[in-house]
Amino acid sequence: MPRAIEVYQVNSIFQELREVMMLIRLYSVSKVYPNGAVGLLNVDTYIRQGEFVFLVGPSGAGKTTFMNLLTRQVLPTQGQVIVDGRNVVRMRPSEVPYLRRAVRMIFQDYKLLPNKTAYENVAFALRVTEANPRQVRTRVMESLELVGLACKARAYPGELSGGEQQRVSIARAIVGDPTILLADEPTGNLDLDTSWGIMELLLRINKRGTTVIMATHNRSIVNGMMRRVIELDGGKIVRDDERGAYRREAGHGMVLPG
Amino acid sequence: MRLATVWYFLAEGWRSARRNVSLISLGTIAASLFVLGALALILMNLNHVSQLLQARIEIRAFLEDGLLPEGVAAIRAQIQATDGVAQVTFVSKDEGLRRLRGQLGEHAGILDVVGENPLPDAFDVRVEDADRTAQVAARISRIPGVLGVNYGQGFTEKLLATMRLVGVAGAVVAALFVAAVVFIVGNTIRLTVISRAREIEVMKLVGATDWFIRWPFLVEGMVLGLVGAAISGLLLFAGYNLAVRYITGLAPFIPVITAPEPVAALCVALLLMGVLMGAVAGGVFVKRYLRV
Numbered sequence: 001m002p003r004a005i006e007v008y009q010v011n012s013i014f015q016e017l018r019e020v021m022m023l024i025r026l027y028s029v030s031k032v033y034p035n036g037a038v039g040l041l042n043v044d045t046y047i048r049q050g051e052f053v054f055l056v057g058p059s060g061a062g063k064t065t066f067m068n069l070l071t072r073q074v075l076p077t078q079g080q081v082i083v084d085g086r087n088v089v090r091m092r093p094s095e096v097p098y099l100r101r102a103v104r105m106i107f108q109d110y111k112l113l114p115n116k117t118a119y120e121n122v123a124f125a126l127r128v129t130e131a132n133p134r135q136v137r138t139r140v141m142e143s144l145e146l147v148g149l150a151c152k153a154r155a156y157p158g159e160l161s162g163g164e165q166q167r168v169s170i171a172r173a174i175v176g177d178p179t180i181l182l183a184d185e186p187t188g189n190l191d192l193d194t195s196w197g198i199m200e201l202l203l204r205i206n207k208r209g210t211t212v213i214m215a216t217h218n219r220s221i222v223n224g225m226m227r228r229v230i231e232l233d234g235g236k237i238v239r240d241d242e243r244g245a246y247r248r249e250a251g252h253g254m255v256l257p258g
Numbered sequence: 259m260r261l262a263t264v265w266y267f268l269a270e271g272w273r274s275a276r277r278n279v280s281l282i283s284l285g286t287i288a289a290s291l292f293v294l295g296a297l298a299l300i301l302m303n304l305n306h307v308s309q310l311l312q313a314r315i316e317i318r319a320f321l322e323d324g325l326l327p328e329g330v331a332a333i334r335a336q337i338q339a340t341d342g343v344a345q346v347t348f349v350s351k352d353e354g355l356r357r358l359r360g361q362l363g364e365h366a367g368i369l370d371v372v373g374e375n376p377l378p379d380a381f382d383v384r385v386e387d388a389d390r391t392a393q394v395a396a397r398i399s400r401i402p403g404v405l406g407v408n409y410g411q412g413f414t415e416k417l418l419a420t421m422r423l424v425g426v427a428g429a430v431v432a433a434l435f436v437a438a439v440v441f442i443v444g445n446t447i448r449l450t451v452i453s454r455a456r457e458i459e460v461m462k463l464v465g466a467t468d469w470f471i472r473w474p475f476l477v478e479g480m481v482l483g484l485v486g487a488a489i490s491g492l493l494l495f496a497g498y499n500l501a502v503r504y505i506t507g508l509a510p511f512i513p514v515i516t517a518p519e520p521v522a523a524l525c526v527a528l529l530l531m532g533v534l535m536g537a538v539a540g541g542v543f544v545k546r547y548l549r550v
Binding site: 094097101102125130133176 | 260262263266456457459460461462463464465466467468470471
């Protein structure tokens, strides 16, 4: 029957398309640190282009290891990590800087340079990646405008509030137009109102097409956003909900086998 | 590489060199390079002296009395055929006496006491390689009709041995001082790496290449090496001119190098060495302290 073959072909093309759309793919990835601590244990997962994903779980569950694998700050002891079509495990060390231009990170402690102004901090990320010097000014100001801090471009980090500092660090992360934004507890040091401001900003960046992965302990934010939630515990994925809450509730969510 | 990037490297390197260098480290670099340069000057002068002396080293082969002109010609041919001989000149009895008179100067009267010319006919032999003077002299002395040879036995060997010893000792000391310079520059750069750990961390995070991170440190090392070498070069140039004036006043017969060119060339070499050592130190140490 020619019709059956057609359906099969369509299915196969669809399957392939899905694979192509996977921005991030982890194939049975394990990371055991030299001291014996387990970062991740046999993790298989994927993240699609344009997704907004929360990583939750207790401290030491493997959230940070997960993120550090994507920027090749650590290498897995086993398995393969594919980011945007590139095998992170097998790439040459000289390719790593280019991976990190596409996968940017923000942190709980912002990691801003205290002796540089907000503007200089953002421009620094462009300069050290050898961006066209003529575009630096426009791109930095665009970025600062997006995070709502164009008026404080000349302020030093010490003169800014925690929330403002995080905004500067987000501006620095997005100024290079990354494909993926990793946020490791970005609201960890901020009060709830400021945190929501940051979340709105991250959502806006996500809507522009950047995939956002955020590790957090903030229950109300996760519950309020209703986005995909990957829960880690002891290095394993114990839950992966498309529209999940911070904690798994009875009868809610799908439990994946380790 | 963009011009702006090159400018960034130079500016960063220069700034951190200025921020982290101390008088002690710069002084030590300059002093080490000064000692290196001084050693090189001493070696250059010794070499100069030995070359002058070597040019003068000749073997004189005295001939037996009463040889026929054909016999003398045969001996000349044999000497000429000896391995390592560059040039042979005949010095007759009379010529020899005249030269001796010239050398004795006011004491020439002593020769009149002797009366008859006591000198035999002789050949002056110039050798190709001063190192082999003794060997060539021994061969010539075995030629029949040669009474004996004279080439300042012992002195040549001693001079050459001294030169070699000074050369080896100089090389060892020089190696130590090179190591000292590299170490001091490396240590200064280590301070920079530590003081800028955060900046380096951010650079890595946003995707700066390793070479981009490393270049400012190379520049810093080169700046340190260059400044140290410039100081030592100036001191060396001035010091050498003073020393030359002193020596020529004290002992004018010692043939020191007085032309400014070789000394200037040495100073330029010192500058290049300073830059090179700084760059090597910068490259090696940064690689060690920058864990990607």
